[in-house]
Amino acid sequence: MLGTGSAFAKSFDNNNALLTVGERRLMIDCGITAPKTLFQLGYTFGDIDALLLTHIHADHIGGVEEFAFQMKFVYGRKPILYIADTLIEPLWEHSLKGGLQQNPGDTLADYFDVKPLSEGVTHELLPGLRAELLLTRHIPNKASYSLLLNDTFFYSGDMVFDLELLESLVNERGINVIFHDCQLHPPGVVHACLPQLLTLPAHIQRLTYLMHYGDDQPDFVGRTGLMKFVEPHTTYELDELTAK
Numbered sequence: 001m002l003g004t005g006s007a008f009a010k011s012f013d014n015n016n017a018l019l020t021v022g023e024r025r026l027m028i029d030c031g032i033t034a035p036k037t038l039f040q041l042g043y044t045f046g047d048i049d050a051l052l053l054t055h056i057h058a059d060h061i062g063g064v065e066e067f068a069f070q071m072k073f074v075y076g077r078k079p080i081l082y083i084a085d086t087l088i089e090p091l092w093e094h095s096l097k098g099g100l101q102q103n104p105g106d107t108l109a110d111y112f113d114v115k116p117l118s119e120g121v122t123h124e125l126l127p128g129l130r131a132e133l134l135l136t137r138h139i140p141n142k143a144s145y146s147l148l149l150n151d152t153f154f155y156s157g158d159m160v161f162d163l164e165l166l167e168s169l170v171n172e173r174g175i176n177v178i179f180h181d182c183q184l185h186p187p188g189v190v191h192a193c194l195p196q197l198l199t200l201p202a203h204i205q206r207l208t209y210l211m212h213y214g215d216d217q218p219d220f221v222g223r224t225g226l227m228k229f230v231e232p233h234t235t236y237e238l239d240e241l242t243a244k
């Protein structure tokens, strides 16, 4: 995990991840803090093969302009951009065009090898890494996607509490690890909040790890039921997590 903080956290970096599969690396979201976090952890943008974006908020896309410029002008190649088909136009028109457009007609494709993802369809992102996007509720009229990885691991984009979805993932789809965004203080208007997540049945809590939390997270250690916190700047072995 590059970071595990909420959008407003200052002691935790933005909730972004770097997945390594064999020799290939996929970054999940690239927020404001991602360029500096990568540097602090000893990576460069040149180490990244592909970027996947869950939704358009700065803690998830605020570092994309630098990523795009560095890949073009420092590393001289187009990384893969995996993104929901519905987000391509708003990402460019509403977020990136102001900084990245240099010539009339420039598009995302001038910086990225854009691979549109359709919701509900499994795509192979890297050899050995399959992902399905799920449109999950975050902010009304604003698309945000969560990820099902290799049919075993659920990684929430920002989303509200959705008991029905989590139950169906675990009970019907065989998901055995959940990384879930967690707002520590209620009410959970645009994120699941801790009191809501604490109502999950025990067998789901045991599979659940909390991320995207605020600066007072240390006050909540030991107060998360059967759920654990995802730690920042920490590497998790998916095979080990999902084998438990």
Ligand SMILES: O=c1ccn([C@@H]2O[C@@H]3COP(=O)(O)O[C@H]3[C@H]2O)c(=O)[nH]1
Pocket (backbone or CB within 6 Å): 006, 007, 008, 057, 058, 059, 139, 158, 189, 190
């Ligand atoms: O209707 C809204 C819209 C936004 N917000 C805050 O802005 C943040 C944007 O990033 P985020 O999605 O990680 O978290 C969001 C919330 O903290 C909110 O509380 N209510």
Ligand SMILES: [Zn+2]
Pocket (backbone or CB within 6 Å): 006, 007, 015, 057, 059, 060, 158, 212
């Ligand atoms: Zn966020």
Ligand SMILES: [Zn+2]
Pocket (backbone or CB within 6 Å): 055, 057, 138, 158
């Ligand atoms: Zn968000």
